[in-house]
Amino acid sequence: MTEQTVSLNLPEQLRLAEEANAELRRGRKDRWYPSFHIAAPAGWINDPNGLSFFRGRYQVYFQHNPASAQHHMMHWGHVSSEDLVTWRREPIALAPTLEADRDGVFSGSAVVGDDGLLYAFYTGHRWRNGVNEDEGNLQVQCLAVSEDGVTFEKRGVVVEGPEDLLHFRDPKVWRSGGTWWMVFGACSAENRGEVWLYRSENLLDWEFDRILFRDPDPEAFMLECPDMFPLGDKWVILYCPMGPSRDGFRARNTHNAGYVVGEWEPGGDFRQLTDYRLVDWGHQFYAPQTFEAPDGRRIAFGWMGSFEIPVATQAEDAWCGQLTVPRELTLDADLRLRNRPVAEVERLRADSRELGAFEVALNDDVVLLDDAAAYEIELEVDLARTTSERVALKLGLTPDGSHTMVAYDDLIGRVVVDRHAAAHGDRGYRGAPYPGGDRLALRVLVDRGSVEVFVNGGAESVTSFAFPAEGPRAAVLSSESGTIAVESLTVHRLRSAWAED
Ligand code: FRU
Known part of the structure; x- marks a missing residue:
């Protein structure tokens, strides 16, 4: 030394x-x-x-x-x-x-x-x-x-x-x-x-x-x-x-x-x-x-x-x-x-709402949250019974229409984070290859300025900043030119990670 x-x-x-x-x-x-x-x-x-x-x-x-x-x-x-x-x-x-x-x-x-x-x-x-x-x-x-x-x-x-x-x-x-x-x-x-x-x-x-x-x-x-x-x-x-x-x-x-x-x-x-x-x-x-x-x-x-x-x-x-x-x-x-x-992340869940199985109609929007900044969405979809081009989650959707989209895109066979409609910050989109199978499982962690998407139990992930605009931040599930067969959907609000908060 x-x-x-x-x-x-x-x-x-x-x-x-x-x-x-x-x-x-x-x-x-x-x-x-x-x-x-x-x-x-x-x-x-x-x-x-x-x-x-x-x-x-x-x-x-x-x-x-x-x-x-x-x-x-x-x-x-x-x-x-x-x-x-x-x-x-x-x-x-x-x-x-x-x-x-x-x-x-x-x-x-x-x-x-x-x-x-x-x-x-x-x-x-x-x-x-x-x-x-x-x-x-x-x-x-x-x-x-x-x-x-x-x-x-x-x-x-x-x-x-x-x-x-x-x-x-x-x-x-x-x-x-x-x-x-x-x-x-x-x-x-x-x-x-x-x-x-x-x-x-x-x-x-x-x-x-x-x-x-x-x-x-x-x-x-x-x-x-x-x-x-x-x-x-x-x-x-x-x-x-x-x-x-x-x-x-x-x-x-x-x-x-x-x-x-x-x-x-x-x-x-x-x-x-x-x-x-x-x-x-x-x-x-x-x-x-x-x-x-x-x-x-x-x-x-x-x-x-x-x-x-x-x-x-x-x-x-x-x-x-x-x-x-x-x-x-x-x-x-x-x-x-x-x-x-890690399994411990589930301990952040403060309030969970199960929406169960349902179908999103043709070109329809289902509001999951009216206003939330830190939450988790667990979504399972039967792709064999789904005709929507994208299984789309609009996150941080504010009254001006800006949002970040997390979607399974059936046309390109990927799970994407698309920020073209973001009001703040860098735009652009990214996408992980869909690992395959009829059972799409998305787990999405949303914080005040970010999204982390885990596909089919972590086979792939997509992690990006997402900076919403002013006003209440909604989360919406959207179908596009088809329907979505939701097998299960749970929304959890997540508590802060800081001991002093
Ligand atoms: C990577 C890096 C490292 C370096 C550090 C400096 O992000 O460039 O190679 O040690 O950041 O902050």
């Missing part, structure tokens, strides 16, 4: 960060601020970091700029929970203080060491020229250690890496076969996106093991936020390739997250068995990170946000970005990843 000169005092930098955040918080607007998703009190967030179960609580850290709703000078924000759905705000955990993390405490992960301490690995980020990426980045992997998960002590750089790599970041650590492993993303000298693997016996001294994975797509020049974990007897590498061109419904966002499945033994090569596939098909799903819950479930949070297209909340609302609900990942027999809300 290299000793680093501490240039700034961490508690003092955190105090300044909290002060700036409290000031920003005073101007926050809540029209789209999440009620049951993790977001910062104010300011910008991106990737989930340091996901872990420590001292009896789930710990979720995240990339955070406490001082404005723009991505700049990253810190680690922090929340914790006993049950994965009721969250307590914790003080900001990490701020730039070292020469090595001068321009940002970037993404990373956390594990509990044999000494019972929480080890947080993150990327220390510097711009070579001190102001922007034009002359490249200097990125190293750093360690910070905590006794309580709240207060950290920085231990400095643990992986220097080659001097000349432009991108070299996002360490994800786990233990297998008695050894600690760290993967992170790199842009090779030939401009190819790679996942590098290091190993350690003590979490402090790390040595290069191998380049574990190179994206076969030559357009991918960097793989952000790689995560590697077992599901059954297979290994999954989740990653976020930068560079691939738009391709139909795929790679539609400037930032997309996907995975490959393969085989791996500690000390060996990764043998890729599947092609790259998206985890989620929406506008806003990036940088997912996973951890193993005490009961063995593999749980992921993703980031809902956008780096390129401005987000409507950035202009006046003093916050930007939220995490997805926690999702359990499993692998189907055909090696496809399934992701669905």
Whole structure:
């Protein structure tokens, strides 16, 4: 380990960060601020970091700029929970203080060491020229250690890496076969996106093991936020390739997250068995990170946000970005990843109304809710008896007619989130391939500014921002040029996830 000169005092930098955040918080607007998703009190967030179960609580850290709703000078924000759905705000955990993390405490992960301490690995980020990426980045992997998960002590750089790599970041650590492993993303000298693997016996001294994975797509020049974990007897590498061109419904966002499945033994090569596939098909799903819950479930949070297209909340609302609900990942027999809300999410249900089985007549609208901001819809439809071109839910439908549509589209065989009629924010639509079968099952989680759609038990998902206009927000089920055979329909209002509300 290299000793680093501490240039700034961490508690003092955190105090300044909290002060700036409290000031920003005073101007926050809540029209789209999440009620049951993790977001910062104010300011910008991106990737989930340091996901872990420590001292009896789930710990979720995240990339955070406490001082404005723009991505700049990253810190680690922090929340914790006993049950994965009721969250307590914790003080900001990490701020730039070292020469090595001068321009940002970037993404990373956390594990509990044999000494019972929480080890947080993150990327220390510097711009070579001190102001922007034009002359490249200097990125190293750093360690910070905590006794309580709240207060950290920085231990400095643990992986220097080659001097000349432009991108070299996002360490994800786990233990297998008695050894600690760290993967992170790199842009090779030939401009190819790679996942590098290091190993350690003590979490402090790390040595290069191998380049574990190179994206076969030559357009991918960097793989952000790689995560590697077992599901059954297979290994999954989740990653976020930068560079691939738009391709139909795929790679539609400037930032997309996907995975490959393969085989791996500690000390060996990764043998890729599947092609790259998206985890989620929406506008806003990036940088997912996973951890193993005490009961063995593999749980992921993703980031809902956008780096390129401005987000409507950035202009006046003093916050930007939220995490997805926690999702359990499993692998189907055909090696496809399934992701669905963890069972605990059902505990948010405050008031449920079952509408049972019925038929939506030709070109008809059924009002499900007159005015609701945070709710869940469970809808099952018999497609064999349905002739409607779309099974359409108009969500956040306000008196001016603007809304976001979530629909099964029988013509294109997809489940879409369509924002062409949105009054605020980015428009456009996205769609997951319909997995097949006559029994369509949609589960839709709607928050003040977002929708998450799970198709047929999480076989596919679509996650996007959706910012409604002024006035009561209705939810309507619509048929188009045909009828809909609803098998079951339940609407749940969802309570807030914040302990202090
Ligand atoms: C991905 C990412 C990471 C980086 C972090 C910086 O969203 O670009 O690669 O560590 O965000 O905030």
